[in-house]
Amino acid sequence: xxxxxxxxxxxxxxxxxxxxxxxxxxxxxxxxxxxxxxxxxxxxxxxxxxxxxxxxxxxxxxxxxxxxxxxxxxxxxxxxxxxxxxxxxxxxxxxxxxxxxxxxxxxxxxxxxxxxxxxxxxxxxxxxxxxxxxxxxxxxxxxxxxxxxxxxxxxxxxxxxxxxxxxxxxxxxxxxxxxxxxxxxxxxxxxxxxxxxxxxxxxxxxxxxxxxxxxxxxxxxxxxxxxxxxxxxxxxxxxxxxxxxxxxxxx
Ligand SMILES: [Zn+2]
Ligand SMILES: [Zn+2]
Numbered sequence: 001x002x003x004x005x006x007x008x009x010x011x012x013x014x015x016x017x018x019x020x021x022x023x024x025x026x027x028x029x030x031x032x033x034x035x036x037x038x039x040x041x042x043x044x045x046x047x048x049x050x051x052x053x054x055x056x057x058x059x060x061x062x063x064x065x066x067x068x069x070x071x072x073x074x075x076x077x078x079x080x081x082x083x084x085x086x087x088x089x090x091x092x093x094x095x096x097x098x099x100x101x102x103x104x105x106x107x108x109x110x111x112x113x114x115x116x117x118x119x120x121x122x123x124x125x126x127x128x129x130x131x132x133x134x135x136x137x138x139x140x141x142x143x144x145x146x147x148x149x150x151x152x153x154x155x156x157x158x159x160x161x162x163x164x165x166x167x168x169x170x171x172x173x174x175x176x177x178x179x180x181x182x183x184x185x186x187x188x189x190x191x192x193x194x195x196x197x198x199x200x201x202x203x204x205x206x207x208x209x210x211x212x213x214x215x216x217x218x219x220x221x222x223x224x225x226x227x228x229x230x231x232x233x234x235x236x237x238x239x240x241x242x243x244x245x246x247x248x249x250x251x
Contacts, residue, residue, distance in 0.1 A: 002021075002036040002037075002104070002105065002114060003019060003021050003022055003034075003035045003036055004035065004036050004037040004038065004039060004065075004104040004114070005035055005037070005038045005039070006038075006039045006041070006135060006146055007038070007039070007040060007041055007046070007047040007048065007050075007148070008038045008040070008047070008048055008049070008050035008051045008053075008054075009046050009047065009049070009050045010045070010046070010049045010050050011050065012050035012053050013050075013053055013058075016034060016035070018245070018246065022034045022035060024059075032059075032060065032061050032062035032063075033061055033062055033063055033064060034059070034061070035061075035064055036064065036065065036104065036105070037064060037065035037066070037067060037094075037104050038051070038064065038065070038066050038067065038091075039067045039096075039104065039118065039135055040066060040067060040068045040069075040072055040133075041132060041133050041134070041135070041146075041148060041149065042072065042125065042127075042129075042130045042131065042132040042133065042149065043072060043075050043129035043130035044126075044129075044149065046217075047148070047149075048072075051066070051076075051082060051085060051091065052081060052085075054085060054090050054091060055081060055084065055085050055088075055090055056084070056088060056090070059090075060088075060090060061090045061091070062089060062090065063089060063092055064090065064091050064092070065091070065092050065093075065094050065104070066091040066092065066093045066094065067094050067096050067102070067104065067118075067120075068093055068094070068095065068096065068130075069095070069096060069097075069098070069120065069122075069130065069131055069133055070095055070097075071130050071131045072130040072131065072133075073093045073095045075129055075130050076091075076093060077093065096120050096133075097120070098120050098121060098122045098133070099119065099120070099121070100119070100120070101117040101118060101119045101138070102117070102118055103115075103116065103117055103118070104116070104118060115139060115140065116137050116138065116139045116251050117137075117138045117139075118135050118136070118137055118138075119135070119136040119138070120133045120134075120135055121133060121134045121135070121136060121147075121163055123147060123149075123150045123151075123160075123163070124150060124151040124155065124156050125149045125150050125151060125191065126191050132149055132150070134146060134147035134148075134150070134163065135147075136163075136166060136167055137251055138251075139250075139251025140251070141250055141251060142168050142169060142249065142250065142251055143166070143167045143168050143169070144167055144168070144169045144170070144171065144249055144251060145163065145164065145166065145167035145169070145170040145171065145172070146171045147163070147170065147171070147172045147173060148171075148172070148173055148216055148217040149173055149175075149192065149217065150172075150173050150192070150193065151191060151192075151193075152190065152191070152192065152193045152194070152197065153193045153197055153198070153201050154197070157201070160201075161201075164202065164211070165205075165211075167211075168211070168212060169211075169212040169213075169214065169249055170211065170212070170213055170214070171214045171215075171216050171243060171249075172193075172198070172213065172214070172215065172216065173192050173193055173215075173216070173217050174195050174198070174215030174216055174217055174218050174222070174224060174242070174243075175192035175193075175217050175218065175219045175222065176190060176192055176194050176195065176219055176221070176222060177194065177195045177196065177222050177223050177224055177231045178194050178195065178196045178231075179194065181219070181221040181222060181223065182221065195215060195222075195224065195231070195235065198213070198215070198240075199234075199235065199238055199240065202240075203238055206238060206239040206240055207238070207239060212241065213240045213241065214240075214241040214242070214243050214247070215235065215240060215241070215242050215243060216243035218242075224242055
């Protein structure tokens, strides 16, 4: 079965070992394509820096596809060490277009495919090195949106709701709980939706059972990562979920 990652964090070495379909080694050899592809959201540290582990000094992969927007692809092609990964064929950049669904396909040489259609969606976020994508995965059973970074809702609420309502399950930006965890920072300049605002925006949909909301991408200051915090109880009581390692969502 094929394995495609969404984003490639600096912790990708440890993360790959958690995936049961990833095999680095086999008797008498080394697997140069432990994964088939990586779908990249954007050029911020936590989302693409782990590609370095696919390079010559580490895994030295062969032909792992890097699905990227035109701007993200250009960034990889024009900057080291990413350009060397491309030159050596460790990654193969495949440009994807917003709104155009594609099938990552896995390791079947394109014949079988994953049965999951992925649609890249451009979302507003600090875009200094690349633009930012969310991905919508449409399988036979469920449609899941992954949007780890985006601007606060009030800056783009109508469009945001359109995107959120296009899925059954949304895994979204839960960076900061509220203004209190960032003393001295101007709330209006925080480039992420606050979880308290997400509760207000999506609470009715969650309560009615129309939408499953899973919060991810928590900052280290976020009380949601503390097991016994009031913030955590409030979120869970409202029917929202908090992403955990090993969570599985069948598509
Ligand atoms: Zn970001
Ligand atoms: Zn991020």
